Amino acid sequence: MKDYIKVIGFDADDTLFINEPYFDEAEEKFCALFEDFLSKQSISQTLFQTQINNLPFYGYGIKGYILSMIEAANKISDGKVSIKVTEKILEIGKELLQKPIVLLDGIEDTLKQLHGKYKLIVVTKGDLKDQHRKVSLSGLGPYFHHIEVLSEKDEIDYEKLLKRLDIDASDFLMIGNSLKSDVLPVLNIGGTAIHIPFHTTWAHERIDHEIVHDKFYTAITNAEILPLLL
């Protein structure tokens, strides 16, 4: 692929830096608030279902997650708690918004080696302000030509992005931890994709079939992509 790739898109959450474990931790705290009402499993399930139902309204990101926690709290408690509990939920949310940025092992060295040889961009989804904050605090910003926060990562979103940045899909490689968001749509529009699995994946991002495609690669760590590109 080093012969034809010119631009590399990196997903941010759980590709550049840790994200999902912070949501898991927040969910633990949320479940603990309502342990008198339901089992942990039922609370998690209610929260997940609320989040999915709310995606058309709120999209991805922490703010929508906090709103879904509050809506789920209503359902779980059947309205039988004081509004005070939302103070604790808002606090869980604000903690999430201030989590330290922990880089994935080796990512800075990987970017350093690719920088200058390829045009590097960040392609992520979530809340605009929060994603910019994270990339900025990560210290990785200078390696990237552009940071794009999308509402969705469907084929049409990648197509629009590539068109706007004047990139041919055949010159584009996307790297990320989500088969659903970082790999499948990019392969479908003629791009190349490398999947670097992360140890935990949000249920909404999971797919249940195997991908077989001549432009699809898997790497166990980000360092493993270097032999493909250098």
Add this chain to the structure above:
Amino acid sequence: MKDYIKVIGFDADDTLFINEPYFDEAEEKFCALFEDFLSKQSISQTLFQTQINNLPFYGYGIKGYILSMIEAANKISDGKVSIKVTEKILEIGKELLQKPIVLLDGIEDTLKQLHGKYKLIVVTKGDLKDQHRKVSLSGLGPYFHHIEVLSEKDEIDYEKLLKRLDIDASDFLMIGNSLKSDVLPVLNIGGTAIHIPFHTTWAHERIDHEIVHDKFYTAITNAEILPLLL
């Protein structure tokens, strides 16, 4: 200015379509929920202060507004209401996210006349998903080369945007209803600005001094900008 302007940025909320009146309506509903606790003025003041305090966390947009309503509800009621009231607040929020898009008088004709003669872009702030939804539903999307949702509209944000889109500040005109967000930062980086006041402005966007600048213009309606540009 028709001799030197090449790119025109339009603010979205209350420049292309109605926005602030919807927030005012939501605030009325919020105040009504707590009329047993405080005067309408005190409720509004608490909500406004909460919003401002939360800007560093949530940024602009409806999702942060809903979260601030819930936080303010805690303060106003001193925790003495059921969590059920948050159902009503979440409903106010979801209504806001689904409001019809009402174009400002004459805006489509104005854009039609400028389209092709200038490169037109939308420069707005708020929630990514919501702003894209509104521009898309407005039917005005095809007039615009690009839609940019920013976390902030400070000088540095405009500078980065113009750099990325390869636009010289001296070629750039920004049009909007906020002196603070659409006019001052653009003048300060060497651009041109037209202020089109809207009948209601969020307190946070107000400034209390007059602007005197040779690249600053005011128009009462969007149609009034045409003689300056055609």
